[in-house]
Amino acid sequence: MSRLRTAQLRAVFFDVDFTLCQPGPQLGPRGYRDIGATHGMSLEPDRYETARIAAIEDIKMHPELDHDQEVWQRFTEDIVRGMGGHGPAVAAVAEAIVIGWELHENFELYDDALRTLEAVRSAGFLLALISNTSRNLDEFVSHHDMDVDAVITSRQHGKMKPHPAIFQSVLQRLDVEPHEALMVGDSLTDDIAGADALGISAVLLDRPGTYTGEARSVRTLDEFTTLVTSASDLTT
Numbered sequence: 001m002s003r004l005r006t007a008q009l010r011a012v013f014f015d016v017d018f019t020l021c022q023p024g025p026q027l028g029p030r031g032y033r034d035i036g037a038t039h040g041m042s043l044e045p046d047r048y049e050t051a052r053i054a055a056i057e058d059i060k061m062h063p064e065l066d067h068d069q070e071v072w073q074r075f076t077e078d079i080v081r082g083m084g085g086h087g088p089a090v091a092a093v094a095e096a097i098v099i100g101w102e103l104h105e106n107f108e109l110y111d112d113a114l115r116t117l118e119a120v121r122s123a124g125f126l127l128a129l130i131s132n133t134s135r136n137l138d139e140f141v142s143h144h145d146m147d148v149d150a151v152i153t154s155r156q157h158g159k160m161k162p163h164p165a166i167f168q169s170v171l172q173r174l175d176v177e178p179h180e181a182l183m184v185g186d187s188l189t190d191d192i193a194g195a196d197a198l199g200i201s202a203v204l205l206d207r208p209g210t211y212t213g214e215a216r217s218v219r220t221l222d223e224f225t226t227l228v229t230s231a232s233d234l235t236t
Contacts (some may be wrong), residue, residue, distance in 0.1 A: 009201075011126035011149075011176045012228065013167075015185030016133065016140070019205050019221075020113040026106045027097065032083055035096045043083040043093075051082025069134060069155070072098050101133070104140040110207075114146070116221035121147055123229040128152070128170045130183075132160045132190060150174055161187075162194025171198075184224060192216070203227075 014020055025031060029045030036043035055078035059071065076094035085093060100106050121127055128150040129137055137151035150173045154160040157169055171181060178199040185191025186205045195202035203224055204217040211217055218224045 008180055009125065009182055009228075010180040011128060011174050011182070012120050013128045013130050013170060013181060013183045013195075013200075014117075015161075015183075015187065015191050015205075016129055016131035016137065017107075018186040018207070019184060019191075020117075020129075021107040021109045021144075023101070024106050024108050027100055029083075031100065032080065032093070032097065036080070036083075036085060036093050039089040039093050041080075041085050041087075041089050041093060043080065043085055045083070047083045048079065051079045054082055055079050069098075072101070072134075102135050104135060104143045107140075109144055110221065112221040112225075114144070116225045117146055117148070119225045119229055125228075126150075126174050126176065128174060130161065130166060130170055130185075161190040162197065164194070164198050167194060167198050167200060171200075182228070184221075188214070 017023070029048035032048060033043045033045050055075050058078060059075050073091075073094055076097050077090050080090045080093050080097075117127060127148040129141070129146075129148055130152055131137060132154040134155040135153065137153055137156075140146075141148055141151055150170055152166060152170055152173075154166065157166045159165045161167070167183075171178060174181075179201075181195075181200045183191055183195035183200050183202040184205055185202075186207070188204060188211065192202045192204050202216060204211060204214050205221065205224065206214065206217045206219060209219060218227070
């Protein structure tokens, strides 16, 4: 990726889901199948990815980017139907899965997550987590023994990324200016565009290698750590 300017950098903000952690099997194809079975529904795990992509394309966020818990219920119901579900039990299956997304024990940290946070902290930067989630991130941080200075979720704040207010809230909590902060996340829309709009530097974490043309991207957090801790006069 292109080089980063870190001379004035004081804080690094991390997205959470698919940046620091990923959902465990309870929230994937197997989880859908098992929960469906408890409601008398036969769901096909091999249809999960196609159903999930279709649900993403159909998702409609609140026009003012207000946190809308119902959107995740509708999104999950679409996946259930895409895996072969039908009838009134679809809502119950989706509700059980949505509740599962609020449990930190259903998530697995990526191998590079903790060592990246520790390395960035050791380099003297403030750390914050920003997530469009309903989970309690204070409990999540405690559960995974993370050392961060601030956490904020869209449910707690009221606005979802990429709304500028949720980023501004973290800037204010840490008492840093936009040019002193850097956002790391897996979403071009939520994380990168949201940060850009406020003048916050941003790095796209592209683990699957989808965005090969994105100059500001890394494939792993280890790669990001090397960039942000090994130089103090880098340029974007």
